[in-house]
Amino acid sequence: MSLLRVNNLSVVHRNKEQEKQILQDVSFSLAKGTCLGILGESGSGKSMTAKAILGILSRDFTVTGEAIFQGKNLLALNTLELRSLRGLAIGMIMQNPMTCFDPLYKIGNQIFETFEAHNLFPKSEWPLKAIEILQKMHIREPEDTLNKFPHQLSGGMLQRIMIGIAMAMKPDILICDEPTTAIDSITQYEIIKEFKAIKASHDVAMIFITHDISVISHLADEIMVLNKGRVADYGTFQAIMEQPKDAYTKMLIEQKLAVANRYKELLHIAPTTNEAPTMNVPPTTNVVEGGGLC
Known part of the structure; x- marks a missing residue:
């Protein structure tokens, strides 16, 4: 259903x-x-x-x-x-986490504001719930992080915090x-x-x-x-991946495979075909157009 x-x-x-x-x-x-x-x-x-x-x-x-x-x-x-x-x-995670946090307020205050807006938890539980969110997202020193401003955190940390806040509201x-x-x-x-x-x-x-x-x-x-x-x-x-119906889809797949195969060629690895598992090339190895993984 x-x-x-x-x-x-x-x-x-x-x-x-x-x-x-x-x-x-x-x-x-x-x-x-x-x-x-x-x-x-x-x-x-x-x-x-x-x-x-x-x-x-x-x-x-x-x-x-x-x-x-x-x-x-x-x-x-x-x-x-x-x-x-x-x-x-319905929760939403945006593309650029830097634009989703107010630079004038600490991370903790912005998490608490979300709790208040949606009436999620009693006010006395806000600090503990905020720490739990950061811990679930593998943020080190969560208490310290709550007292920092957005510009003091990396994009990856802010993205994790955004995901944690969204999931705390238990969206469908x-x-x-x-x-x-x-x-x-x-x-x-x-x-x-x-x-x-x-x-x-x-x-x-x-x-x-x-x-x-x-x-x-x-x-x-x-x-x-x-x-x-x-x-x-x-x-x-x-x-x-195996049977794209549209020429546009074929073009997207061919472009991605061309990049993956060129990378593998440099590493002396067998070239990739249109099989789904071959898309799982280790994503920490290279960055392609638009910051995507390859």
């Missing part, structure tokens, strides 16, 4: 001079405990899909279609109804919008391990947005490939 079912999602952007179709008839479903990878290049409509579902687009955008969650069409809910779902029922769905793009390759690997652990718990369904096939190979049960706002391919990771 689908936890989220999206039917014919379309987004049009209007300004005084012109009208532009951003998404057209995008449909997919998401079951509990599974991960849907949304793959595409910049401008393909990946992030726009998530923002449309969450109702966080400006009035310049017209959104049509359906996004059925808990028996309700999210696209038909008002601002207050959507706000009550965001964070609690976690939307991850290119969460590994803005951090170095070694930290990317550690963050992916966190997401794999979340998926293994079967407590939350994930939508993982990325431009990098090798990142998605670690997590996705199914992949939806977007090209210029349309669904180019949709299926299991294995099927997409």
Whole structure:
């Protein structure tokens, strides 16, 4: 049974001079405990899909279609109804953690503010719960970290804290919008391990947005490939890798394999074919376009 079912999602952007179709008839479903990878290049409509579902687009955008969650069409809910779902029922991890924390406030204060906004725990438990979050995310010296400002922490640490805060609210769905793009390759690997652990718990369904096939190979049960706002391919990771239906998907796979094979050539390793397991080349070894793993 689908936890989220999206039917014919379309987004049009209007300004005084012109009208532009951003998404057209995008449909997919998401079951509990599974991960849907949304793959595409910049401008393909990946992030726009998530923002449309969450109702966080400006009035310049017209959104049509359906996004059925808990028996309700999210696209038909008002601002207050959507706000009550965001964070609690549907969490979101953004691409750049530096932009998601207020530079003027300490990490602890910002975690407490989240607890207060969603009425998660009694105020007396906030410090202990915040420390528990940091410990789960393998942050060393959590008490000290709570007293630091965002600029005093690395991008990887901030990303872990974001993941911890999101999971503390026990969402049914976690939307991850290119969460590994803005951090170095070694930290990317550690963050992916966190997401794999979340998926293994079967407590939350994930939508993982990325431009990098090798990142998605670690997590996705199914992949939806977007090209210029349309669904180019949709299926299991294995099927997409072995028998892509669209020329655009084939191009993405060929580009990634070319990079992987060149790297292996330098290391005198046998070249890679279109088999899914070959995407699991150790991700700490190199960084390719856009900060992706290879």
